[in-house]
Amino acid sequence: MLPKTSFAVMTQTSALIYIVEDETEISELLEENLRALGFRTHAVQDSAGLFEALDREAPDLILLDIMLPGEDGLAICRRLRLPGSKCENTPLIFLSALGELADRVVGLELGADDYLTKPFEMRELVARIRALLRRAKRVPQLAADQADVGADDEHGSIWRFGPWRINMASHTLIDENDVTVALSAKEFKLLNLFLRNPHRVLSRDAILDRMSAGLDNYDRSIDVQISRLRAKLRDSGRNATLIRTMRGDGYMLAVAVEKPPASERKA
Ligand code: CA
Helix, strand or coil: CCCCCHHHHHHHHCCEEEEECCCHHHHHHHHHHHHHCCCEEEEECCHHHHHHHHHHCCCCEEEEECCCCCCCHHHHHHHHCCCCCCCCCCCEEEEECCCCHHHHHHHHHCCCCEEEECCCCHHHHHHHHHHHHHHHHHCCCCCCCCCCCCHHHCCCCEEEECCEEEECCCCEEECCCCCEEECCHHHHHHHHHHHCCCCCEECHHHHHHHHHCCCCCCCCCHHHHHHHHHHHCCCCCCCCCCEEEECCCEEEECCCEECCCHHHHHC
16 A cells, blocks of 8 residues: 655654753754654654653653653663653663763663763764664564663662572672672673573674663674683583574574563562
8 A cells, every 4th residue: 555645754764852851942953853864753852741641652762861850860761760660662862972881881770772972963863873874673572771770779689590590680690509690791791682682593793782781882793702601601612501502593592581570670
């Protein structure tokens, strides 16, 4: 069936972007530019406005300011990423005047996909928006792997897989003899992706997409990262039983993951 006009095509298919920004000048500029490129936009000034809008329609992507009146962007992000939330996996970019590394890291750990410091170049923002929307389309079915640490995991919840336990808050592995093994940030991020998608083959592309989100100088060699993680897991390459190499396809966590019940995790 042919649509009546090209405009109809655009309005049917263009991505909806929510802008949460209390500075009207900035949100107007964003709306103007993004609409000119064919995106649909909806700007709100605070968390109340955002959650009201979310009740009506889920967006394809959220631009989120950090310094907001009332609930700040970090707290909002935490709520958005709660397991089962409508926006658990919605691409999210922080826009903030806070360019400090610590804020970037906190933002990304809370589950943001990217972080841009104000003032930013509109072209760069648009490129990042498009990259995230493409990625969301390409790997739509991966579970909540965007969150390095889900909001449910902050109180030290322990997950089990194979012979290991892992403390999701401290990023520490614990073996059968209660010996702990610390993971680097990258190792944890990679393992977290597998733990949230057990028994699923993750292609190198899908892994790269998730791992590189928001990191400027990510080491693109996925295989090297996998080797390092396997070494920590004492899972030797050729005969790996935990993270298995799937010929031509990527990698798969070949054991079940046991999580504490949600009620315990949130306690
Ligand atoms: Ca602000």
